[in-house]
Amino acid sequence: MKKKVLIPTKLNPIVEETLEANGHYTVIRDEATDLKDLVGQHPDTYAMIVRSEKVRADLIDQLPNLRVIIRAGSGYDNIDAQYARRKGIDVMTTPGANANAVAEEVIALALADARHLIAADISTRAGKWEKKKFMGRELAGKTFGIIGLGAIGQLVAKRLRGFDIKLLGFDPVISQERAASVDVELVDLPSLFEQSDYITLHIPGNDQTRGLVGRDLLGRMKEGATLINCARAGIVNEDDLRDVKKEKTIRFLNDVYPKDEAGDKPVADIADIMVPHLGASTKEANYKAALHAAEELIEFDEKGISTYIVNRDIPPGLDEAFGELAYTLSRLARSLIGRDSKLKLIETSFYGSLKPYAKWLLSPVVAALSEDFDRAMNYPAAVQYLKDMGVDYNDRETDERKGYENSITLDLTATVGGDMLRRASVRGTVTEGVLMISRINDFHSLYFEPRGHAVIFVYDDRPGVLGQIAAALAKAGVNIDDVRNPHDSKSEKSIAILKVNQPVAPDVMSGIAADIKAECSFAMSFDA
Numbered sequence: 001m002k003k004k005v006l007i008p009t010k011l012n013p014i015v016e017e018t019l020e021a022n023g024h025y026t027v028i029r030d031e032a033t034d035l036k037d038l039v040g041q042h043p044d045t046y047a048m049i050v051r052s053e054k055v056r057a058d059l060i061d062q063l064p065n066l067r068v069i070i071r072a073g074s075g076y077d078n079i080d081a082q083y084a085r086r087k088g089i090d091v092m093t094t095p096g097a098n099a100n101a102v103a104e105e106v107i108a109l110a111l112a113d114a115r116h117l118i119a120a121d122i123s124t125r126a127g128k129w130e131k132k133k134f135m136g137r138e139l140a141g142k143t144f145g146i147i148g149l150g151a152i153g154q155l156v157a158k159r160l161r162g163f164d165i166k167l168l169g170f171d172p173v174i175s176q177e178r179a180a181s182v183d184v185e186l187v188d189l190p191s192l193f194e195q196s197d198y199i200t201l202h203i204p205g206n207d208q209t210r211g212l213v214g215r216d217l218l219g220r221m222k223e224g225a226t227l228i229n230c231a232r233a234g235i236v237n238e239d240d241l242r243d244v245k246k247e248k249t250i251r252f253l254n255d256v257y258p259k260d261e262a263g264d265k266p267v268a269d270i271a272d273i274m275v276p277h278l279g280a281s282t283k284e285a286n287y288k289a290a291l292h293a294a295e296e297l298i299e300f301d302e303k304g305i306s307t308y309i310v311n312r313d314i315p316p317g318l319d320e321a322f323g324e325l326a327y328t329l330s331r332l333a334r335s336l337i338g339r340d341s342k343l344k345l346i347e348t349s350f351y352g353s354l355k356p357y358a359k360w361l362l363s364p365v366v367a368a369l370s371e372d373f374d375r376a377m378n379y380p381a382a383v384q385y386l387k388d389m390g391v392d393y394n395d396r397e398t399d400e401r402k403g404y405e406n407s408i409t410l411d412l413t414a415t416v417g418g419d420m421l422r423r424a425s426v427r428g429t430v431t432e433g434v435l436m437i438s439r440i441n442d443f444h445s446l447y448f449e450p451r452g453h454a455v456i457f458v459y460d461d462r463p464g465v466l467g468q469i470a471a472a473l474a475k476a477g478v479n480i481d482d483v484r485n486p487h488d489s490k491s492e493k494s495i496a497i498l499k500v501n502q503p504v505a506p507d508v509m510s511g512i513a514a515d516i517k518a519e520c521s522f523a524m525s526f527d528a
Contacts, residue, residue: 002026003046004065005297008035009053011072012287018294024301039063049293050078052260057083070296072289073098073280075204081311081376091311092300094292096151098280102230103155105279106200109228109253113273114139140164145196148203148231149174149184150372151388156200157182168192171389172334173370176342176415178390188340193220198228205232208371215240218250226251230279233258242270255279307380318357321430322408326361327375328435328450328526329410329426330368335456335522336424336440341414343369344421345392352406358395365410406430407438442488443495450526452481453500455509458520461487461494465516469496472515476508493519 005019007029019025028045030038035053039045039062047068048055055069057080066089069079074095081091112118115136123130142165146153149171157167161183169184170192179186193199199221203209213227214237221227221244229236233256241252254271255278267274280289299305314320348365350358359379366382367375373385386393398404407429416422427439428450437448441458455473459465466485473480482499504523513521 003301004028004042004044005047005049006038006042006045007049008033008038009049009051009072010286011049011051011293012283012290014287015049015072015290015294018291019297022298025297035059036062047297049297051289052078055079055084060084060087060089068092068297068300070094070293072293076310085311085313090300090306090309092293092296092308093310094289094296095308097289097292098285099151099155101282101285102152102202102279103159104282105230105255106156106228107159109230109255109273109275110139110198110200110226113226113251113253118273139198142166142197143168143195145169145192145199146184147171147189147192147199147201148372149179149182149389150202150370150385153200153202154182154388156202157184168196171370171372172339173343173372173386173389173391175344175390178388179342181390186342189217190220193217194222196225197222198226200228201231201235203231203235204371205234206371210234211237213237213241215244218244219247221248221250223248224250226253228253230255232256238267238270245270306378307384309378310374310376312360312363312376312378315357315360317353318360319430319433321433321435322354322357322406323361323364323375325428325430325435326408326410327364327368329408329428329437330365331524331526332437332440332450333410333412333424333426334369335524336426336520337412337414337422338416338520341416341422343389343391343412343414345394345411345413346386347394347396347411347413349396349398349404349409351398351400351402351404351408354406354408355398361408362393362395404429409439440495440497442491442493443486446484446486446497448484448497450524451499452527453503453523453525455496455498455500455504455512455523456521457496457513457516457518458493459496459516459518461492465494466496468516469498469512472508472512473498473500473504476505478502478504478508 003025005025005027010031016027016029019027028042039059044065045063046065049070049072051072068090070092072094074093076093079091084091116134120134140163144160144165145168146156147170149169167184168187169179170189212235218240251272252270253273254267255275257265260277296308362379362382363377364375366373407427409427411425413421413423425441428437435450437446437450479501480498481501484497487494503525509521509523
């Protein structure tokens with residue numbers, strides 16, 4: 001019996017042609033009928049391919065035979081992926097299919113704004129001849145800052161090469177070598193905003209990036225600079241942008257909104273150009289997404305290829321807490337090595353019963369390093385992402401004689417300030433369901449539980465430093481809940497790990513670090 005595939009969206013016919021040519025599918029492609037009605041007419045649906053249609057729990061419950069949902073695109077927040085997992089349904093995406101379309105849209109918006117093409121068209125159609133009014137500017141000789149150098153960000157860089165411009169970039173994962181291959185100079189975020197004439201965003205919208213572009217960064221923009229958002233609504237703090245635009249002339253070109261629907265838009269008063277989420281709306285992108293969706297379903301059914309599943313199930317026999325441990329260790333190691341360092345190598349060691357799950361555990365490691373990678377993706381996707389970012393990966397053979405039973409060791413190597421290497425190494429385990437950090441670099445036997453808020457300082461060992469830290473925190477109204485303060489006799493360094501009752505402000509952290517001459521210092525909220 002052929003498997004029924006329901007496609008309730010406007011998608012290139014290649015999806016239907018490819019599936020039916022395979023001979024094992026019956027395709028229902030109907031964009032006109034209401035989705036709920038369509039589902040009611042086809043309760044025997046095996047797979048569904050959607051774009052922006054919402055696939056929630058109530059809809060899933062109406063399809064008892066549903067086993068696969070494919071989002072023809074990269075994001076999948078329109079699908080209740082967790083509920084689908086509980087029902088044994090795999091959710092897949094087609095990442096990369098829309099990348100070139102979005103990259104070209106960025107350049108189109110920049111050019112349209114620089115040459116006043118929209119206003120000039122309206123004026124000329126009205127019979128006017130306002131040539132002097134529409135004096136524009138050229139992209140040549142300008143500096144273009146790209147935030148997020150994944151597939152889209154790298155394509156933006158490649159497409160801009162012919163404009164004779166300087167390219168700056170910020171990405172927490174990409175290696176120095178990979179960035180250089182697309183002519184991008186890596187800098188920190190403040191420097192990017194200060195130096196760029198154009199800034200384009202290519203990062204996902206989540207808890208880590210929400211409001212990232214706020215008052216501080218916006219206030220650093222050059223007079224007359226342009227901000228382009230074709231990524232996600234929420235990354236830019238619109239109220240802060242509104243205030244900064246009152247103080248200086250900056251341009252804002254926008255393609256993303258909280259909801260993709262008709263009605264008033266919250267950025268209407270501050271957007272110099274706004275378009276209805278056209279990033280992926282090209283015939284070519286639609287064709288690629290449709291073709292990839294069909295090919296993914298066929299390869300999944302015939303070969304078991306599951307690279308693009310984004311709601312992986314936990315393997316039988318693995319405690320889910322070890323996934324959280326891998327994610328937490330990776331966040332901690334990244335903070336130790338410095339957020340502005342450029343990754344070169346990730347090394348892992350999985351001890352005891354964790355070794356068979358090494359591939360599964362790589363995804364949370366990578367997800368903690370980059371907001372651009374979803375932790376629900378699987379091992380092949382993680383390896384491919386690291387390859388695209390120019391980062392090497394090595395899962396080391398383990399020596400069980402060391403006695404690190406059911407623990408994870410994670411090492412990161414990065415470059416800082418050119419060719420200088422910096423390394424960070426952490427180890428942890430799960431004890432009676434509780435995550436435990438046992439080692440940070442050469443500081444052993446920590447037994448630190450990564451929960452709540454913490455501040456960490458590494459400094460030259462000497463008397464009185466812990467008291468200085470405690471006094472400064474007390475002055476800032478921060479209470480200390482727990483302390484770990486071991487000493488490494490070989491390096492003559494100490495580490496102070498203090499669990500505190502609230503987040504510690506950056507200025508307090510920087511003040512303490514300066515006072516104690518800290519080699520390394522950072523604050524973390526482990527429950528965030």
